[in-house]
Amino acid sequence: MFSMFKNLVGSKTLTKEDLQPALEKMKEHIIGKNVAADISAKLCDSVAAKLEGKVLGTFSTTANTVKQTLQDSCVNILEPKRRIDILRDAMECKQKGRPYVVTFCGVNGVGKSTNLAKICFWLIENGFRVLIAACDTFRAGAVEQLRTHTRKLNALHPPDKNGQHMVQLYEKGYGKDAAGIAMEAINFARDCHIDVVLVDTAGRMQDNEPLMRALSKLIKVNQPDLVLFVGEALVGNEAVDQLNKFNQALADHSNMTNPRLIDGIVLTKFDTIDDKVGAAISMTYTTGQPIVFVGTGQTYTDLRNLNAKAVVNALLK
Amino acid sequence: MVLADLGRKITSALKSLSNATIINEEVLNGMLKEICAALLEADVNIFLVKRLRENVRSVIDFDEMAGGLNKRRMIQSAVYKELVKLIDPGVKQWTPTKGRSNVIMFVGLQGSGKTTTCSKLAYYYQKKGWKTCLICADTFRAGAFDQLKQNATKARIPFYGSYTEIDPVVIAQEGVDKFRDENFEIIIVDTSGRHKQEDSLFEEMLQVSNVTDPDNVIFVMDATIGQACESQARAFKEKVDVASVIITKLDGHAKGGGALSAVAATKSPVIFIGTGEHIDDFEPFKVQPFVSKLLGMGDIEGLIDK
Ligand SMILES: Nc1nc2c(ncn2[C@@H]2O[C@H](COP(=O)(O)OP(=O)(O)OP(=O)(O)O)[C@@H](O)[C@H]2O)c(=O)[nH]1
Ligand SMILES: Nc1nc2c(ncn2[C@@H]2O[C@H](COP(=O)(O)OP(=O)(O)OP(=O)(O)O)[C@@H](O)[C@H]2O)c(=O)[nH]1
Numbered sequence: 001m002f003s004m005f006k007n008l009v010g011s012k013t014l015t016k017e018d019l020q021p022a023l024e025k026m027k028e029h030i031i032g033k034n035v036a037a038d039i040s041a042k043l044c045d046s047v048a049a050k051l052e053g054k055v056l057g058t059f060s061t062t063a064n065t066v067k068q069t070l071q072d073s074c075v076n077i078l079e080p081k082r083r084i085d086i087l088r089d090a091m092e093c094k095q096k097g098r099p100y101v102v103t104f105c106g107v108n109g110v111g112k113s114t115n116l117a118k119i120c121f122w123l124i125e126n127g128f129r130v131l132i133a134a135c136d137t138f139r140a141g142a143v144e145q146l147r148t149h150t151r152k153l154n155a156l157h158p159p160d161k162n163g164q165h166m167v168q169l170y171e172k173g174y175g176k177d178a179a180g181i182a183m184e185a186i187n188f189a190r191d192c193h194i195d196v197v198l199v200d201t202a203g204r205m206q207d208n209e210p211l212m213r214a215l216s217k218l219i220k221v222n223q224p225d226l227v228l229f230v231g232e233a234l235v236g237n238e239a240v241d242q243l244n245k246f247n248q249a250l251a252d253h254s255n256m257t258n259p260r261l262i263d264g265i266v267l268t269k270f271d272t273i274d275d276k277v278g279a280a281i282s283m284t285y286t287t288g289q290p291i292v293f294v295g296t297g298q299t300y301t302d303l304r305n306l307n308a309k310a311v312v313n314a315l316l317k
Numbered sequence: 318m319v320l321a322d323l324g325r326k327i328t329s330a331l332k333s334l335s336n337a338t339i340i341n342e343e344v345l346n347g348m349l350k351e352i353c354a355a356l357l358e359a360d361v362n363i364f365l366v367k368r369l370r371e372n373v374r375s376v377i378d379f380d381e382m383a384g385g386l387n388k389r390r391m392i393q394s395a396v397y398k399e400l401v402k403l404i405d406p407g408v409k410q411w412t413p414t415k416g417r418s419n420v421i422m423f424v425g426l427q428g429s430g431k432t433t434t435c436s437k438l439a440y441y442y443q444k445k446g447w448k449t450c451l452i453c454a455d456t457f458r459a460g461a462f463d464q465l466k467q468n469a470t471k472a473r474i475p476f477y478g479s480y481t482e483i484d485p486v487v488i489a490q491e492g493v494d495k496f497r498d499e500n501f502e503i504i505i506v507d508t509s510g511r512h513k514q515e516d517s518l519f520e521e522m523l524q525v526s527n528v529t530d531p532d533n534v535i536f537v538m539d540a541t542i543g544q545a546c547e548s549q550a551r552a553f554k555e556k557v558d559v560a561s562v563i564i565t566k567l568d569g570h571a572k573g574g575g576a577l578s579a580v581a582a583t584k585s586p587v588i589f590i591g592t593g594e595h596i597d598d599f600e601p602f603k604v605q606p607f608v609s610k611l612l613g614m615g616d617i618e619g620l621i622d623k
């Protein structure tokens with residue numbers, strides 16, 4: 001696709017006009033790979049700003065230079081500024097004699113409950129005992145979904161040396177206040193010396209004010225150690241709005257100077273998008289928060305870390 | 318309104334034509350750029366957007382065209398035509414027949430809203446007096462049968478499913494046979510979420526389709542989906558005979574343009590939209606009125622037919 005720019009070989013100073021056609025192409029290319037349109041534009045603008053006035057090397061083309069610069073920017077966006085080490089933090093909490101609490105939130109159907117179960121599997125494999133708090137008290141079957149996972153996970157992992165189940169479910173059925181159930185679950189975990197509490201919440205649209213308020217309350221009163229936003233790799237331009245509004249709601253309804261915001265992202269359904277990997281860029285660009293896990297399928301072992309280089313290669317391919 | 322933002326942007330781009338004193342290539346390109354940007358922001362598939370741009374350009378020949386008014390009309394009409402093409406596959410919507418069994422099978426990606434929408438559709442027909450039922454042919458997703466069962470019970474809709482049978486093909490067959498025997502008119506089959514990358518899941522879908530012999534296969538698409546929609550939709554269509562599309566989660570902020578590419582890919586019309594999690598958050602969808610509303614124009618039909 002960059003062949004038409006090959007003729008620009010030669011040492012020269014890059015002007016806006018030189019860059020424009022290559023940047024336009026590049027912008028369309030990454031939009032096609034599912035990067036949100038306005039983020040694609042911003043990325044290309046930043047590439048332009050970096051390159052304008054630079055001298056083009058003798059053997060490089062404008063297109064290649066643009067591509068290389070964009071590649072560096074994207075790797076930079078995806079590489080976590082801050083490591084989230086769940087195992088270490090959970091161990092630290094254990095030593096302090098309190099449970100490590102993770103809350104999962106996001107819009108409807110993105111994979112919160114399923115990836116919660118995968119993360120539960122991973123924690124058990126690492127020797128932690130887990131309590132799942134069923135705080136989606138709205139969607140039909142939500143509690144039974146978690147009960148099924150709890151049963152399957154216990155079948156895969158024998159009880160510990162004290163005969164305790166590796167995972168338990170804390171549920172109070174449907175229609176109850178989610179924040180209250182989360183609190184009871186955390187207290188239960190503390191009393192029973194369970195290491196980690198995974199709080200499942202109902203899916204909600206980022207514009208649904210009452211539901212966003214309820215989520216903020218859950219997070220405010222329970223102060224989890226980690227707030228994970230779950231988003232699917234299938235999402236298009238909405239990724240930006242979802243993350244902004246979830247963060248905004250957490251900030252607005254907290255009445256605190258230092259509110260708890262989203263700490264990290266779980267990017268799900270990565271197995272369904274081929275090379276249209278743009279959502280990873282949209283999400284990290286929007287929040288500056290790391291992608292902590294990538295969901296790559298529907299079984300417990302389909303959980304990965306993000307490989308920034310591989311994602312960027314797929315993006316620019 | 319659904320896609321309202323997009324409609325507003327397109328209308329304003331078209332207005333730029335009326336405001337320009339002369340209409341030349343530059344004005345046309347400026348307008349097309351605006352329209353295409355709006356479509357891309359709404360997640361419309363990039364290839365469809367490029368095609369729209371090229372098709373509009375190819376109709377307009379500035380050298381041959383007469384006065385300003387005519388040019389304006391021609392450009393507007395070309396844009397309308399292309400937009401309608403995006404939303405309207407030009408085939409008639411499937412409708413059930415009274416007094417006999419109509420089997421409707423739901424398919425789609427994971428989490429798109431199939432199970433919820435199955436109940437909504439069943440409730441919709443039941444309210445209209447059809448003898449309606451639901452079958453849960455999802456044995457994969459944890460809690461899937463409980464989900465359908467709770468929805469169906471609440472709405473007093475007869476249902477069929479199993480906690481022990483693990484083969485969805487068996488359940489689908491048994492359920493459809495049973496309800497056909499009992500003369501149900503609308504028999505809705507819910508299936509597991511799946512994606513084209515996993516052959517075994519697609520094969521399973523084909524088998525469920527073969528044993529239930531559906532009169533209508535509905536592809537359920539989430540309004541937030543981006544550029545990956547088109548290839549998934551096409552793959553579903555290639556495997557089973559998708560005849561209708563339902564777009565869900567339009568109560569959110571999403572503009573639903575990505576889901577629209579499912580229309581082009583499956584050559585099937587959008588028949589309903591989902592606008593919330595409750596069973597009555599559901600609306601029939603009619604293409605033509607939608608397009609006119611979208612563009613805020615009463616007279617587009619007149620423009621298009623010429
Ligand atoms: N292919 C694939 N499917 C996934 C992945 N993660 C979750 N899913 C599927 O997505 C569907 C929805 O998952 P859930 O975990 O129920 O989603 P949720 O966000 O909890 O949904 P709500 O609670 O209803 O908002 C299920 O069919 C999951 O199996 C993934 O990484 N890849
Ligand atoms: N806001 C909103 N949520 C919806 C709508 N339709 C479905 N949902 C929600 O989307 C989530 C997923 O819906 P399901 O019906 O479980 O999706 P599914 O396609 O059956 O999922 P799998 O069977 O796992 O593939 C649930 O939280 C639903 O409540 C809608 O129109 N608006």
Ligand SMILES: [Mg+2]
Pocket residue numbers: 112113114136142200201202203
């Ligand atoms: Mg859930």
Ligand SMILES: [Mg+2]
Pocket residue numbers: 431432433455458461507508509510
């Ligand atoms: Mg389902």
